[in-house]
Every structure is written in C-alpha cells, then in structure tokens.
Amino acid sequence: MKxxxxxxxxxxxxxxxxxxxLAGVEEIEVVAVADIAQDRAEATAKRYxxxxxxxxxxxxxxxxxxxxxxxxxxxxxxxxxxxxxLRAGKHVLVEKPMAATLNDAAAMTKAAHETDKLxxxxxxxxxxxxxxxxxxxxxxxxxxxxxxxxxxACRRCGIPGGSFIRKDMAGIGTVADxxxxxxxxxxxxxxxxxxxxxxxxxxxxxGKSHKPVLGSxxxxxxxxxxxxxxxxxxxxxxxALMIFKTSWIMHMDSLGGNLLxxxxxxxxxxxxxxxxxxxxxxxDVTPQLPSLQDVDLFRLENLGFAEAxxxxxxxxxxxxxxxxxxxxxxxxxxxxxxGGEVKVSIPDV
Ligand SMILES: NC(=O)c1ccc[n+]([C@@H]2O[C@H](COP(=O)([O-])OP(=O)(O)OC[C@H]3O[C@@H](n4cnc5c(N)ncnc54)[C@H](O)[C@@H]3O)[C@@H](O)[C@H]2O)c1
Numbered sequence: 001m002k003x004x005x006x007x008x009x010x011x012x013x014x015x016x017x018x019x020x021x022l023a024g025v026e027e028i029e030v031v032a033v034a035d036i037a038q039d040r041a042e043a044t045a046k047r048y049x050x051x052x053x054x055x056x057x058x059x060x061x062x063x064x065x066x067x068x069x070x071x072x073x074x075x076x077x078x079x080x081x082x083x084x085x086l087r088a089g090k091h092v093l094v095e096k097p098m099a100a101t102l103n104d105a106a107a108m109t110k111a112a113h114e115t116d117k118l119x120x121x122x123x124x125x126x127x128x129x130x131x132x133x134x135x136x137x138x139x140x141x142x143x144x145x146x147x148x149x150x151x152x153a154c155r156r157c158g159i160p161g162g163s164f165i166r167k168d169m170a171g172i173g174t175v176a177d178x179x180x181x182x183x184x185x186x187x188x189x190x191x192x193x194x195x196x197x198x199x200x201x202x203x204x205x206x207g208k209s210h211k212p213v214l215g216s217x218x219x220x221x222x223x224x225x226x227x228x229x230x231x232x233x234x235x236x237x238x239x240a241l242m243i244f245k246t247s248w249i250m251h252m253d254s255l256g257g258n259l260l261x262x263x264x265x266x267x268x269x270x271x272x273x274x275x276x277x278x279x280x281x282x283x284d285v286t287p288q289l290p291s292l293q294d295v296d297l298f299r300l301e302n303l304g305f306a307e308a309x310x311x312x313x314x315x316x317x318x319x320x321x322x323x324x325x326x327x328x329x330x331x332x333x334x335x336x337x338x339g340g341e342v343k344v345s346i347p348d349v
Contacts, residue, residue, distance in 0.1 A: 001027065012072065032063060035055070135188065155178070161223070193237060201335075
C-alpha cells in the first residue's frame with residue numbers, strides 16, 4: 001500500500017501527539033512540516049525525520065507530492081490554512097474545535113463543498129469504543145425518542161496557559177476547548193438535531209481572581225483573556241432541549257456528565273451506563289466493554305482519515321456535523337453578550 005503523503009501545519013504541543021501516534025504507521029508518511037515559529041518546525045522535523053521544513057505553510061501546499069495536511073495550529077489559525085489547503089487540492093484533517101467563530105467554521109465548510117476535497121475535524125473521542133457502543137445503542141432506537149440531554153465538560157481547577165488563554169490565538173476558552181468534546185458527543189448521539197435557540201452565560205471571574213496554588217495548571221490570572229466558564233440551554237427544532245455546561249475552574253467537584261433521556265430509556269457516559277424500561281421497571285442494560293487501555297485515539301483518527309481518502313469514502317467527522325457545535329458555541333457567546341435568548345441558524349454553505 002502506498003502511504004498517504006501528508007504535511008503537518010503547526011508544530012506545537014498537539015502536533016507532537018499526532019507524530020508520536022504515527023510511529024510505525026505504514027499508511028501515512030509525513031513529508032513536510034511548517035510553523036511560524038521555525039525552531040519548532042525544525043525540532044519536530046529532526047525528532048521525527050521529516051525531510052521538508054518551512055516557516056510558511058503555503059510552501060507545503062505548493063508541493064505536488066503532498067496529498068493531505070494535518071492542521072494543528074491554535075484555533076484562530078484553523079480557517080486560513082484549511083481553506084488555502086482545500087483550494088490547493090489537498091485533503092484536510094484539522095484539530096478541534098473546528099474554529100473559534102461560526103464565520104470561520106462556515107468558510108471552512110464552504111471551501112470543502114466547493115473543492116470536493118475531504119475535510120475532517122480531529123475529534124479523537126469519536127473513535128472511543130465507549131462512544132461507538134453508545135452510538136450503536138442510541139441508533140438502534142433502544143432509548144426511544146431523545147427529548148433531553150446534558151453535555152458537560154468541567155475541570156475543578158484546570159485553566160491552561162500559552163496560546164489557550166489568548167484572544168488572538170485561541171479566540172475562545174473552555175466553551176470551545178473542552179466544551180466541544182461534550183457538545184460533539186451529545187450531538188452525535190442525538191443524531192445531530194438542528195439547534196434553533198440558545199440562552200447562556202459566560203465569564204472568567206474565577207480565573208481572573210484566583211491564583212493557581214497546587215497542581216500542574218499554571219495560568220497567570222492577568223493573562224487570561226477568554227472565558228473559563230460557560231453554560232447554556234439549547235433548544236432543537238425537534239422539540240428536544242440540551243443543557244450545556246463547561247468550566248475550567250469552579251467551586252464544585254463536578255457538574256455531572258453527558259447524558260441522554262429518551263422515551264424508552266436513558267444513557268450516561270463515563271462510565272457508559274444504559275437504562276431501559278424492561279419488565280415494567282427501570283432496568284440496567286449496560287453493555288460489558290473492554291477497557292480503553294492500549295487504544296490510541298490519535299492513531300485511530302489519523303488512520304480513519306487516511307482510509308477515507310484511500311477508499312473514496314466521506315469524511316469520518318464531516319464539517320457539516322461540526323458546524324453545529326460552532327452554531328451552539330456562537331449562540332452561547334452571543335447570548336452571554338446580549339443577556340437574553342438568541343435565535344440561531346445553520347449558515348447556508
Ligand atoms: N485533540 C486533542 O486532544 C487536543 C489537545 C490539545 C489541543 N488540541 C487543539 O490543537 C490545537 C493546537 O493546540 P496546541 O496545544 O498544539 O497549541 P500550541 O500553541 O502548542 O501549538 C500551536 C502551534 O501552531 C503554530 N502556528 C500558529 N499559526 C500558524 C500558522 N499560520 N502556520 C504555521 N504554524 C502556526 C504556533 O506557532 C504553534 O507552534 C488547538 O486548536 C487545540 O484546541 C487538541
């Protein structure tokens with residue numbers, strides 16, 4: 001099998017996780033790397049034996065041998081390389097969240113449609129065996145109609161530093177950083193219903209006023225430019241409602257986890273637990289699954305990307321689905337700014 005020749009755009013923290021996961025993978029060969037911080041690109045090239053190194057990612061797009069790119073830049077630098085790469089005829093794997101703004105996500109989706117190239121958003125949790133099991137259960141109809149869900153991604157005290165808390169780089173905080181994992185999981189399980197209205201709040205009061213004391217999270221409160229807390233209620237066209245909660249810091253141990261309520265049963269994640277109305281009573285029908293140990297989700301998502309290109313399949317994590325996460329995130333941001341519920345709609349792309 002001929003390997004997929006790939007370029008790596010961005011050589012920061014998560015690029016290293018992708019490169020480590022590709023060790024020994026015959027299906028993908030990374031032939032070029034670019035980073036505006038050229039020392040990072042050079043160090044990554046040296047570490048993994050990548051032959052071509054650039055400061056400007058457009059040099060990778062000029063390489064005929066490159067069929068696809070993996071974009072691992074910070075959120076505010078997802079859109080331009082994605083659109084440029086698609087227009088240069090390359091397939092694109094781009095890190096989560098798809099983008100910091102709905103406008104960027106819409107432009108990326110539009111470019112994928114216009115170029116007919118494959119665009120996949122790297123939500124590695126889509127490859128979790130627990131997620132796949134949960135999806136199989138919900139899609140079987142075992143829970144009946146889903147009328148309520150909660151999407152929750154919270155840390156007790158875990159504000160990152162670096163590019164993650166800067167407006168010009170990340171653009172947005174916890175709502176898109178860890179919040180997108182919860183949103184993607186719940187929307188995926190619900191079958192991607194259409195959001196129509198969002199009401200939420202967002203702030204960074206705690207992160208700005210609390211200095212990190214213990215633990216490995218070492219943010220500088222004065223440097224925090226994005227929200228560290230966000231909650232919203234989301235109404236869907238089919239009548240269902242979702243409560244979305246995300247936080248990098250809070251005075252509470254937990255705000256719960258992802259769950260779905262249906263007319264025939266209920267399901268929660270982490271650990272996957274399934275209830276059904278059986279024998280006239282609430283019955284635990286949780287499947288017995290192997291542990292996640294030894295499952296490298298970065299490797300699986302890269303292999304899924306390469307296989308879809310090789311076999312002419314649709315994107316395993318398509319932009320149209322991820323666009324919905326950006327509709328909700330933008331709705332939360334706009335609602336928090338306006339102080340009331342906002343109507344939301346999916347951009348026509
Ligand atoms: N999938 C996961 O588990 C996971 C985990 C952490 C972060 N992420 C995502 O990965 C992305 C990057 O996170 P990170 O931790 O690697 O951040 P980082 O700040 O460590 O790295 C980003 C890199 O992109 C480079 N860059 C920025 N603009 C560029 C451009 N135009 N061309 C080339 N290089 C450019 C920066 O110089 C930097 O080296 C974020 O979107 C983040 O949400 C995903």
